[in-house]
Amino acid sequence: MSIVYDFKENIKNDELEKVACVINKGGIVVFPTETVYGIGADATNDEAVANIFKAKGRPQDNPLIVHISDMEMLEDVAADVNDVERKLMDKFWPGPLTIILKAKENLSSRVTAGLPTVGIRMPDNKIALSIIRASNKPIAAPSANVSGRPSGTRLEDIYDELKANVDVFVDGGQTDIGIESTVLKVDEDGIVNILRPGRISLEDITKLGLKARLDKHIFADVKEGEKVESPGMKHRHYAPSTKTILLEYDNNENYMFEKVKKFVTNNNQKKIGIVCFDEHKNTYESMGIKCITIGSKDNLSEISKAIFSTLRYIDTLDIDVCIIQGVKKEEVGTAIMNRLLRACEYNIL
Ligand code: TXA
Ligand code: MG
Numbered sequence: 001m002s003i004v005y006d007f008k009e010n011i012k013n014d015e016l017e018k019v020a021c022v023i024n025k026g027g028i029v030v031f032p033t034e035t036v037y038g039i040g041a042d043a044t045n046d047e048a049v050a051n052i053f054k055a056k057g058r059p060q061d062n063p064l065i066v067h068i069s070d071m072e073m074l075e076d077v078a079a080d081v082n083d084v085e086r087k088l089m090d091k092f093w094p095g096p097l098t099i100i101l102k103a104k105e106n107l108s109s110r111v112t113a114g115l116p117t118v119g120i121r122m123p124d125n126k127i128a129l130s131i132i133r134a135s136n137k138p139i140a141a142p143s144a145n146v147s148g149r150p151s152g153t154r155l156e157d158i159y160d161e162l163k164a165n166v167d168v169f170v171d172g173g174q175t176d177i178g179i180e181s182t183v184l185k186v187d188e189d190g191i192v193n194i195l196r197p198g199r200i201s202l203e204d205i206t207k208l209g210l211k212a213r214l215d216k217h218i219f220a221d222v223k224e225g226e227k228v229e230s231p232g233m234k235h236r237h238y239a240p241s242t243k244t245i246l247l248e249y250d251n252n253e254n255y256m257f258e259k260v261k262k263f264v265t266n267n268n269q270k271k272i273g274i275v276c277f278d279e280h281k282n283t284y285e286s287m288g289i290k291c292i293t294i295g296s297k298d299n300l301s302e303i304s305k306a307i308f309s310t311l312r313y314i315d316t317l318d319i320d321v322c323i324i325q326g327v328k329k330e331e332v333g334t335a336i337m338n339r340l341l342r343a344c345e346y347n348i349l
Contacts, residue, residue, distance in 0.1 A: 002166045004155075007032075007127050008173045020134035022167045028055060030144045030162060031131055032172030033123040035096045035180050035198070036151040036308065037158060038067065038141030039166065040131075043077070049110040049140050055165035058147045062231045063113040064140040065098050065181070066120050069132035077104050077138050078120055084186045084210060091208055094124040096177055096199045100185040100230075111140045113231060121181055127172045143180055150238045150308040150343070153178050157312050178305035179335050183230060184212075194218070195230040197335035199304070218338050219329075221346055238343040240314045242322050246344040247274075249326045257283055259349055260323060264289060273319040275310055280325070290319055300332045307336060311343050323349060 005015045019029055023041065026048035030039050039055060041048035043066045053060060066077055071089075074081070078101035081089075085099055103111075103118035112118050123129065132139050143151035144158050152158035155171045163169075182198030184205075192205055192212035205212040217233045228234055245263075250256050257280075264272060264287050273290040277297035284291050294310055295302035314322050324340055327333040 002163050002169055004169045004171060006171045008171055011127060011130050016130055016134050019131055019168055019170060023131070023135035023137055023139065027167035028052060028165060029131065029168045029170065030155070030158070030166050031128055031170040032125055032175055033067070033128045034125045034175060035123070035177045036153050036175055037144035037155065038128070039144040039162065040067065040139040040141030042135070043107050043111050043138040043140035046108045046110055049108045051165065052140065052142065053110070055162055056142060056145070056147045058142065059235055061113050062235060063115055063119065064111050064142050066107065066111060066118055067128065067132055067139045067141055068120060068122050069129045070122070073138055074120065077107055078102060078118060079104055082186065084190055084192065087208060087210065088192070088205070092200055093122040094129065095122070096124070096181040097121060098181045098183040100183065100195070107138070108140070119183060125172070127170060131170070148236050148239065150240070150311040151180055153305070153308045157309055174305070176305070178307055179339060182335070185229065193229065196232065197338050199332050199335065201331045201334060203331055214334070218334070219341060238311060238339055239345055240311050240322070240343065242314050242319060244314065244322045244324055244344045245347045245349045246340055247323050247325050247349045249328050253280070260284065261287055263323065263349060267321065270320040271318060273314065273317055273322040275314070275322065275324045277325055290317060294325065300327060300336065303327060304332050304336055307339060
């Protein structure tokens with residue numbers, strides 16, 4: 001039986017001590033961060049890290065992110081930090097940014113999946129930081145979900161699929177950002193290569209006076225045998241069991257409405273759902289399809305917060321196929337579209 005501690009209102013010190021104890025003994029803890037929930041263990045303990053892979057059913061070649069609480073802890077896990085990396089840390093830590101750095105040897109080699117590098121981040125969440133501090137260990141934590149499933153942004157979404165292999169769940173309520181951290185690597189030429197987009201956008205990074213680019217696999221599937229910068233790019237991600245199709249954003253709303261109407265006409269035997277903006281609900285309902293609203297079209301933060309629980313919700317509905325409304329590929333919209341393309345397995349309407 002796993003234990004659940006409720007830290008939604010406040011962090012209870014006696015329970016925090018118990019969580020720290022579980023980490024120090026090599027146990028597994030699910031905890032909130034500002035992005036999504038993590039499933040964590042002591043990053044220096046081989047066996048504990050192996051148990052994270054087991055709990056998620058995660059491919060062994062996909063390395064984990066290591067979470068730290070302060071710059072002193074960074075010294076224990078990573079080496080050779082350059083000026084560009086330092087600048088990114090100064091600006092964005094604590095926060096939703098993972099930087100790929102040279103790994104130090106005291107980390108379990110399972111964390112890095114045998115790579116010479118490791119992804120490090122300092123989360124901007126009181127509960128996560130308190131757990132790292134109380135255990136005084138760097139914590140390896142991938143997103144808390146079974147591999148391939150949408151990431152967990154509320155404890156109730158992930159409890160059942162993980163409970164058999166987790167010692168303690170810490171409930172911090174719904175996570176703020178809702179999509180995982182931006183993962184980047186500073187290349188030898190000093191250019192920031194974004195491997196996974198997140199709340200910290202390309203625009204945020206270039207505003208610092210740094211040069212940055214999006215990796216080519218952010219909007220494209222990996223072809224058989226192709227080399228990737230981040231193992232996570234190769235693996236199937238986020239797809240609901242229900243068939244899903246992405247409706248690309250267009251400034252001309254009527255153009256999107258016509259596309260949906262045509263799809264409805266051509267599939268009149270099927271029960272169709274659509275994940276849509278609040279503003280479009282009436283239009284789609286008048287076409288006779290089931291609407292699941294995701295937020296206002298002008299509020300990308302609201303959409304990013306809701307995206308993963310909405311992807312999970314689709315599977316609870318009695319529908320054959322679900323259209324998902326895309327957003328503009330700018331700011332956090334780039335990250336939302338990266339997740340939606342994968343969730344729809346590159347099916348586009
Ligand atoms: O917001 C987040 O980043 C959440 C919370 C819990 O912190 N964590 C998370 O972890 O999303 P995960 O394991 O689901 O995603 C980590 C991604 C994977 O795509 C992995 O391939 C990539 O980071 N990654 C980790 N270490 C890497 C490395 N050394 N080189 C390249 N990519 C790496
Ligand atoms: Mg994940």
